Amino acid sequence: MAIKHLRTLFASQLQPGQPAQVRPGEALSEPGGDYEGLHKQMKRLFNSKPGKKYGRFSEDVGESPFSAWLKDYLEDRQSFVSLTDRIFGQWQELLNGSQEEHQGHLMLVHEALADGEVMYLLVIESDSALRFDGQQSLDTTDVLSLSRLNLAVRIELEDWQNDNPGENYLTLVHARGSGEPGELFIRLCGFTNQVDVEKETLTFMDAVEAFARSSEPEEAGKIRARAYEFSRDQHALGEPVAIEALSGYLDEDQPQRFKEFASETAELPESGVLHPDHRKVKKLVRIAGSGGGMSVSFSSDLVNQAVYYDRDNDALTITKLPKALREQLQRYLESRDD
Structure with a gap:
């Protein structure tokens, strides 16, 4: 993994109706070190996130100019600094109109891989932590969350730049509960869902x-x-x-x-x-169900070997019980007899 360019923006909208507060960082080329480690962890969260959506850029460039700006950058018509200035500026404008609170770091990463180049746009959240200050008094501080990723998009740059781009060169993480800031993030990156x-x-x-x-x-x-x-x-x-x-x-x-x-x-x-x-x-490999105070799960390979289903009587017979389950049943029955 090699990061070609990276830049972050801290954005805070804690008073809906008031302008969002932003603090952009410097644009970094091949930052290495801790930045590589942070991005590697964000990618791990991104890849493991269930329920991702797949699609392409919206054709309404006026509403979502991200793709046009990105194209200018990739074709050397503007610098990475100019690209991020525009993206950060639009993010601030979108948050200005938000009626919900938001606070987090927007990070844009241009990464070169062995099999192609990708771009990530991620919202990194913070967690509160306790520490002792210089006078050994407890104090609270904010640290980056390395276990949570609710808003992010990945752009497969080569797939997008092909003469006949496919329908799914964008991969979106849009977690439930992200509210209005989540919808604004989708507008920012211009994502259109194309895959069911x-x-x-x-x-x-x-x-x-x-x-x-x-x-x-x-x-x-x-x-x-x-x-x-x-x-x-x-x-x-x-x-x-x-x-x-x-x-x-x-x-x-x-x-x-x-x-x-x-x-x-x-x-x-x-x-x-x-x-x-x-x-x-x-x-495909497990059959499971729960309800009425019961929860059952077993490998599908056990059907008609250790698990038998009687359709006529809607009854399930289980043989070769797991040792732990058998022991629990025996202890329970013994306690009832006592």
Whole structure:
């Protein structure tokens, strides 16, 4: 990882109706050291964040000029300082009209990777912490939150600059509860949602399940497990699922088998890439449910082996109980007998 340029802005809007207070930092080139460490942690939070959205820049440049400014910077028509001055200025204008309080650091990072360049725009929040001052009296101070990331966007620069850019070169983190500042952040980066994650999750799961059922019974469980593993690993990397890569992962001897099967049985996007929600994909390997004072979860491989479902009587029979569960049941029954 190598940061080419980085700049931060502290913005505070604690009195709605009044101008937001801002303090821009210096533009840094190849800052290294602690900045690399901070950005690495923010990326880790970004990649692990569930419920990310995928899309592209809005075509309404008048409403959201971020993409136009970014293009000028990448084509050397303005400096990184000029780019950030404009972005920071618009962020202040947006916060001026906010009716909700906001405080945080806006950080823009231009990063060069082995496989391309990306741009991150993140809102870094703060936590309160206690410390002893010079007179050994307790005092409160603000420190950067290294465990929370609620607003951020990543731009795949090369995907965006292609002659025929795809529909999902933007990845957005927009956490619930971010309120009006969250909506203002979306306006700032000009994000337009183009990917239906719920639909693509169903497409992914239906294709894998159909492929598993078409395979030999002893292979079906392995296929589901490997599909979930691949989806989980891609999520950890912050990357979508490429059908061709998944196909090779599911069957190394016949790497095109799943791809050909899915092409015939599912409506795959032209890009050959899906963005499944890894939390829901877990249903491929685990069956779970709760309600009425009961919570049950088990591996799907145990169906008709250690777990039997009677549809007619709506009854579940579990054999080969886990040792800890069996011991708890025995102690409970003994205590009742006493």
